[in-house]
Amino acid sequence: MKKQLSLKFKYSLAVLALAIGTAHADISFPTPDAPKLDAExxxxxxxxxxxxxxxxxxxxxxxxxxxxxxxxxxxxxxxxxxxxxxxxxxxxxxxxxxxxxxxxxxxxxxxxxxxxxxxxxxxxxxxxxxxxxxxxxxxxxxxxxxxxxxxxxxxxxxxxxxxxxxxxxxxxxxxxxxxxxxxxxxxxxxxxxxxxxxxxxxxxxxxxxxxxxxxxxxxxxxxxxxxxxxxxxxxxxxxxxxxxxxxxxxxxxxxxxxxxxxxxxxxxxxxxxxxxxxxxxxxxxxxATPLKANKPLVNETIWYGDENSVALGSLEDVYVTVPRGRAAELQVNYKLNDAYLSAPLEQGAEVGKMQFMLDDQVIAEKPLVALKTVEETGFFGSIWDYIKLKFHQWF
Structure with a gap:
């Protein structure tokens, strides 16, 4: 089962920094057409x-x-x-x-x-x-x-x-x-x-x-x-x-x-x-820079780990192109790849996607990654987490 959560935040512009990779796709906004140039x-x-x-x-x-x-x-x-x-x-x-x-x-x-x-x-x-x-x-x-x-x-x-x-x-x-x-x-x-x-x-x-x-x-x-x-x-x-x-x-x-x-x-x-x-x-x-490097977007429960939760976000500053004057209106949703996170989990491991929204339209999508490593817990901790997870699933 896929789990989807939605959090809405408003951010201001931040200082210029180097970008993380993104898909090179055209984006459509209600702006005047680009000028026609005298070039091939x-x-x-x-x-x-x-x-x-x-x-x-x-x-x-x-x-x-x-x-x-x-x-x-x-x-x-x-x-x-x-x-x-x-x-x-x-x-x-x-x-x-x-x-x-x-x-x-x-x-x-x-x-x-x-x-x-x-x-x-x-x-x-x-x-x-x-x-x-x-x-x-x-x-x-x-x-x-x-x-x-x-x-x-x-x-x-x-x-x-x-x-x-x-x-x-x-x-x-x-x-x-x-x-x-x-x-x-x-x-x-x-x-x-x-x-x-x-x-x-x-x-x-x-x-x-x-x-x-x-x-x-x-x-x-x-x-x-x-x-x-x-x-x-x-x-x-x-x-x-x-x-x-x-x-x-x-x-x-x-x-x-x-x-x-x-x-x-x-x-x-x-x-x-x-x-x-x-x-x-x-x-x-x-x-716009809606999320800074290593700043948690969300803390998610993690099972079978030596910690109970893990911070998720991006290891690099996230950049999104928006119509001028609308950076503060940018919203972010996220969804996990799987219903539950399980240890061991390495720092930087992709666990889902962040979707950046404007006017209910997805204008950019970036990987959602673990901001720190979570090691697997011991035998008894694993048994206890297994029992808790089963109860969580049932009820």
């Missing part, structure tokens, strides 16, 4: 809840161009985080990372490295993110993985781990290559992973300029200079095959949105279209 594909997501707010051709495969460097950066950031490399490592630049000696790089965006240069990882990382340097990508790939091919394998492994099922890389820099593709949805969720998993790496994306060898270059993401939006990333890209691409992220209060506009018509047009999408999102949606 686009998507807008809530970075914290993972909800998709607007999309067009979001699963259509397209050339990523320099958006590829978001994954290059992710691999580098993971290597730094795991201490396989350090930001202070000195990298010796090879001939392959020299534009004059590598015809593939001719006419592309560069950090302007030369063979034999001794460059710290921290500067090469800025060269990748801020200057979009294809030569810097090659240098870092060789340093992290020993070769470009090995690094591309890492990129594709991470894409698989992150669930980017419509993404495949053939290069470390994003110059056009057969069999290389992504989608607006995948690249937006890659941006989400950068923000969530690698905050120190992501912090570089807001820097507006970088100078190397007395050559100053500005970040190509023009939204960083837009005073009407608090944009702090992410990345642009352009090739003839890809058109003009831009993934942008901005914060307003408790809400962080990520837009991905692919196949824009012009350099400035991709910024204008991205701004339309982000502005619409902030105007009509916000992120």
């Amino acid at each position: 594909a686009y998507v807008l997501i809530d970075a914290n809840s993972g909800e998709i707010l607007a999309q067009y051709n979001a699963d259509t495969r397209r050339d990523p161009a320099s958006l590829t460097k978001m994954m290059t950066s992710y691999v580098v950031g993971e290597a730094i985080k795991s201490k396989r490399i350090s930001t202070t490592d000195i990298v010796t630049i090879s001939k392959d990372a020299w534009a004059t000696g590598n015809p593939v790089l001719k006419g592309s965006s560069l950090m302007f490295l030369k063979p034999g240069d001794q460059v710290p990882v921290s500067e090469l990382n800025k060269g990748i993110i801020i200057q979009s340097g294809n030569d810097a990508c090659i240098a870092m790939a060789e340093h992290v993985a020993g070769s470009q091919d090995a690094f591309v394998n890492l990129m594709n492994n991470y894409a698989e781990q992150l669930g980017l099922t419509n993404t495949h890389f053939q290069t470390v820099h994003g110059l056009d290559a057969a069999g290389q593709y992504t989608t607006a949805k995948d690249i937006a969720f890659l941006g989400r992973a950068l923000i969530k998993d690698l905050p120190e790496e992501y912090a570089v994306y807001k820097e507006k300029e970088f100078t190397f060898n007395n050559i100053k270059q500005t970040n190509r993401n023009g939204l960083l200079w837009d005073t009407s939006l608090n944009v702090d990333g992410i990345k642009t890209g352009h090739t003839n095959a890809a058109g003009y691409n831009l993934v942008g992220s901005a914060v307003e209060g408790n809400t962080r949105l990520i837009s991905a506009v692919l196949g824009g018509r012009t350099f400035k047009g991709r910024e204008e279209e991205s701004k339309k999408l982000l502005t619409w999102g902030f105007r009509f949606f916000e992120t």
Whole structure:
């Protein structure tokens, strides 16, 4: 027999924090339609809840161009985080990372490295993110993985781990290559992973300029200079095959949105279209935090345990996207998977679902988990619990 209990709470917005995973399903609210953009594909997501707010051709495969460097950066950031490399490592630049000696790089965006240069990882990382340097990508790939091919394998492994099922890389820099593709949805969720998993790496994306060898270059993401939006990333890209691409992220209060506009018509047009999408999102949606990490939603009786009850909730902050101004109206129901909880029960074990409601409509569903471990009681305790449970069932 399934048991369903309903508790109704009202909560206020809390501080911004990283989201737990959620289904990437569209949500329907009585809000104006998203603007129609002059681009081949686009998507807008809530970075914290993972909800998709607007999309067009979001699963259509397209050339990523320099958006590829978001994954290059992710691999580098993971290597730094795991201490396989350090930001202070000195990298010796090879001939392959020299534009004059590598015809593939001719006419592309560069950090302007030369063979034999001794460059710290921290500067090469800025060269990748801020200057979009294809030569810097090659240098870092060789340093992290020993070769470009090995690094591309890492990129594709991470894409698989992150669930980017419509993404495949053939290069470390994003110059056009057969069999290389992504989608607006995948690249937006890659941006989400950068923000969530690698905050120190992501912090570089807001820097507006970088100078190397007395050559100053500005970040190509023009939204960083837009005073009407608090944009702090992410990345642009352009090739003839890809058109003009831009993934942008901005914060307003408790809400962080990520837009991905692919196949824009012009350099400035991709910024204008991205701004339309982000502005619409902030105007009509916000992120609520109806349950904080490790805060019990409910205490449930547990049988055959060394304790009589167990706190249930979430081990991470829970985020839900709601229409702007309606966060306080959010309600939560829960139901258990089974009629009764029994020990042993491990911390984090999923025992049911939390359903977040607005206007009697389920707008999000999250796992309900045990907030602590409950060990099994001894022999006599088990016998006594068995007797009590039978009486409970009978009467």
